[in-house]
Amino acid sequence: MFGLRYFKADSTTYAIKTVNGTIKRQGKGISFFYNSATTSISTVAVGTQEAPFIFNLQTADFQALSVQGQVSFRIADPLRAAELLNFNLQQDGLSYVSEDPLKIGDRVVRTVQSIVQNRVQSETLRAALSLNQALVSLLQAALRESPTLAAQGIEVLDVSVAAIKPSTETARALEAEAREMLLKEADDAIYARRKFAVEQERTIKEAELQTELSVQEKQQEIHESRIANQRTLLRGEMETAREKRQGEIDAEAQRRELVSLSAENTQKQADAEAYAIKARMAAFTTLPVENLKAMALANMEPEQMMAQAFESLAQNADKIGELTITPDLFGKLMKPRRS
Template structure:
């Protein structure tokens, strides 16, 4: 009715009130009554603002990669930002009258893209895919010193590069190459395992040969020892027989020497007596007339005539 309205600012906004061309109030999250016909309200957001980004770059080896991520910034100096950006509020709709806040985000992303381009172009495709975190850290450090942010009173809170991806065709080629490497490693592992098995088998055979050789050597030594023992046994047996024969010969010689002085008649009679003692072993005994004559010391009556005695 009187053209008076009430404005309630957000706690995260820095509010500046202009009456005519004069700044009358400024502060964080202000609320106030105002006259609609001569009041301008500026709301500078001081909370963190997220800007997702996706853009393509070319690596050192002329391969196109897609860089995806998000950066976060905030307006640290609202007064400076209000002088360079139109952040006035449409009191009817509650929105901004211009797109300057979106433009600020795009400018920050452009600065990030320039820093990212310098990092990507000095790396190969594989290095870009591998060094995502290193690229993200380097870009964050470069962007923190960028004068564009400072000129608008903004500061960088963080840069997060989520992925650096090659084109689908190159991705398939890399996958195929990596798959071949994995298969090659698997083949190498199988070959190494087989080689190890062959080596183990060779060692086992060597051990078996060594064992057989040691066994044959022991058997040879045993045979030699047995031969030596048999030879010694034969030598000892021969010596024993020789000693026994010598002893018997000596005994016989002594016996003959003892009998040499005895009357032959007595010897003959003794022989007949010994035969009589062993009569069961004698089948037939022939005593010629000469033997009987010699025994009786009588001449023979007829030559060729024998007296036969049979003892069974």
């Protein structure tokens, strides 16, 4: 039969079979026979698609920069997309009638560009260069809520910003400035290290001086303590010597007092003895000689009496004719001396 053909869609293609303006069949991965004379087929790719982008924009301070990234999306509502865009296939069932299906990515990219441009134009160059993560968050939120994409049945899955770069001349200027800043930071770091080293050395010197001062103070305290101890010992020795001298003085005074008393007593005793002797002598002068001799003999020892007898014999030797001393008498005379 002329015009009868067979169509089969893959698993990521949503096919819509329309006969005389009425949808007869639709779905993913369906297959059917159709009459090319009365049937039109629309196919919408519902798989994930990726669209890279690079935008040359201008910041609030009139500096040029480029934003490079990629957006991932899919057609979540193929019927709505097919209503707004032409997804019809040609009669061969292989190629599209229009270029609308090929421009889906461009539509998404234009929406992304509008959002990015509004944000970049409100920032200075330095601020815009650091907007990477902020742009990603902004795009994810704005694209999910975009009424334009929702009306076309498009759902954004993910978006990434790979790079935000200034122009070549600006990049060189920024590199030079950054290089100078790094050199300055390096110089500051060297200065800081030197300053820290000087401060450390000063701290060490101060610690050494403080230690030396503490040692000197300790030595001075020890010296002063030693002097104080010596003074205490010297005062003790002086006090001991003073007490010793005072004791000697007191002892000497006592001795003088004793000597004086002894001399006084001796004088009194001598006076008493002299008085007694004088009295006896006075008495003796009145007694006869024979009485005195008798009194003397009465108080003599036998030996003294013998000696007195021999003395009398010696005095009257011219009157004695012959004197005989027997051995017995001589032995008795010598016996007391031997004992």
